[in-house]
Amino acid sequence: MKSRWIIAGVLISIIIHISIMMALTKVQLSFPLRDFIDTYILEIKKKEEIKDKSYQKNVIKPQDLEKRENKTEEAFESLKPAEFTENKEESYIASYIQENNKNQSEIENNPFVRFINESMKFDIYWTGIYVGSAEIYVKGNANEVTITSTVKSASFISNFYYVDDYAESKIQHGKPKHFRLIQIEGKYRGNKETIFDYVNKEIIFINHIKNNTTYHKGIDKIFMDVLSGFFYLRTLPISLNEPVSIDIFDSNKFANVKIKPIKEEKIELLNKKEMDTIVIKPLLDTEGLFRRKGDIIIWLSKDENKIPLRIETKIPVGKITAELREYKK
Numbered sequence: 001m002k003s004r005w006i007i008a009g010v011l012i013s014i015i016i017h018i019s020i021m022m023a024l025t026k027v028q029l030s031f032p033l034r035d036f037i038d039t040y041i042l043e044i045k046k047k048e049e050i051k052d053k054s055y056q057k058n059v060i061k062p063q064d065l066e067k068r069e070n071k072t073e074e075a076f077e078s079l080k081p082a083e084f085t086e087n088k089e090e091s092y093i094a095s096y097i098q099e100n101n102k103n104q105s106e107i108e109n110n111p112f113v114r115f116i117n118e119s120m121k122f123d124i125y126w127t128g129i130y131v132g133s134a135e136i137y138v139k140g141n142a143n144e145v146t147i148t149s150t151v152k153s154a155s156f157i158s159n160f161y162y163v164d165d166y167a168e169s170k171i172q173h174g175k176p177k178h179f180r181l182i183q184i185e186g187k188y189r190g191n192k193e194t195i196f197d198y199v200n201k202e203i204i205f206i207n208h209i210k211n212n213t214t215y216h217k218g219i220d221k222i223f224m225d226v227l228s229g230f231f232y233l234r235t236l237p238i239s240l241n242e243p244v245s246i247d248i249f250d251s252n253k254f255a256n257v258k259i260k261p262i263k264e265e266k267i268e269l270l271n272k273k274e275m276d277t278i279v280i281k282p283l284l285d286t287e288g289l290f291r292r293k294g295d296i297i298i299w300l301s302k303d304e305n306k307i308p309l310r311i312e313t314k315i316p317v318g319k320i321t322a323e324l325r326e327y328k329k
Contacts (some may be wrong), residue, residue, distance in 0.1 A: 110174040111235040112138075112145040112228070120308070121326040123270070127318035131157050134322065138231075145171045147227050161186045169227040179225035194225060194249060205252045214252055223249040233259060234306040238278055240264065258283040267299055269309060270323050276302040277309060 119137035123130060136149040146168065153163035163185050170178040176196040183190035191208035203216040203223065224232050229248050236244050238261055245258045260281045268274050277299040299310040311322040 110142060110145065110171070112147075112171050112174065112231060113140075113142055114235070115147070115231055116140050116145060117329060119326075119328045120324060122311075122322045123325045125321045125323065130154055132163065133325075140171075143173060144177070147171070147231060149227060167227055169225050171228050175222055176225050176228050179227065192251065196223070196225075196249075198222070203249055205249075207252075216249075216254075221247060223247045223254065226250050229257070230308075234300070238280065238300070238306065240278070262297075264302060265299070267310060270325055275309060278302045 115138040117138065120135070122134040124132040124134060132151065132153045134149065134151045136147065138145060138147050140146050148169075149167045151163060151165040153161065157163075165184065166180075166182045168178075168180045169176060175198055176194075178196065179194040181190065181192045189209055193206040193208065195204040195206075197204065198219065201217065201219045203219055205214045205216070206212075224246055226248060229246050233244070233246060238244065238259075240261050240263070243258055243260045245256050248255045248257050260283060261278055262281050263279045264276065265279055266274055266276050280298050280300060282296050282298070295314060297312045298308060301307040301309055307324070307327060309324045313320045
């Protein structure tokens with residue numbers, strides 16, 4: 001019985017990593033300019049018109065103005081509310097357009113900006129049995145974005161095979177800058193670090209457990225780490241019969257990972273809600289986290305957000321499924 005659980009734990013650990021790194025997004029509140037004007041500008045105008053009607057009841061007559069010494073100054077003062085209101089409306093519109101253009105510019109310069117403040121939680125199942133969880137969240141600003149993921153085994157499986165992994169990817173101006181992976185999996189310990197120095201055209205890989213460092217020089221194109229690689233995939237257009245590929249640097253290895261869209265499908269989530277998805281299949285053939293142990297199938301929401309809703313991997317003993325339990329943005 002014990003050996004059975006140990007084998008299951010090993011399989012679960014492998015699949016958890018493959019799943020979290022390939023599928024563990026962008027929810028933007030749409031606020032069109034027309035809606036903005038209808039909601040705010042016209043509403044302000046209505047209020048001002050009501051104000052003006054009330055104001056006109058008390059307007060000073062010309063003959064009364066003549067009796068005052070500061071007639072010109074008072075007349076000018078009476079114009080201020082209308083002028084101020086007009087400038088305020090223009091200011092609202094200008095501010096909205098400026099902010100919208102700023103956000104668009106930031107996304108173009110750094111596509112990962114759209115994922116800031118995103119968080120996801122997954123439940124991991126092996127043949128229907130809950131065996132662990134994974135979380136991923138994104139923070140940062142227009143210049144630098146940090147993606148962090150954690151994977152933990154469930155309490156009962158931890159008694160036989162404890163898993164507690166941490167991965168962090170820092171992306172600067174749209175390019176990977178630093179990747180760190182710390183693994184505790186049973187008796188195995190891993191502590192790997194990758195530095196992407198595109199200014200000097202080199203990638204530095206450090207294995208802290210083995211205490212060695214490898215320098216890859218003459219890098220002439222952008223390589224993603226396994227965590228930023230999936231988020232980069234979500235920024236690309238994905239449609240049936242049009243495979244896409246991503247250049248990955250993973251555990252001291254270079255690889256071109258091809259992603260094949262295979263079908264469109266409506267699925268039911270854990271909360272019983274149905275969603276339209278596009279199903280993709282990464283064609284993996286690298287070592288490290290992408291070590292091939294069975295085909296991976298990923299269900300992405302069929303919209304511009306491309307939220308990973310489900311990940312499934314078939315193994316010799318059943319299958320491993322990661323289900324999105326919670327999503328926030």
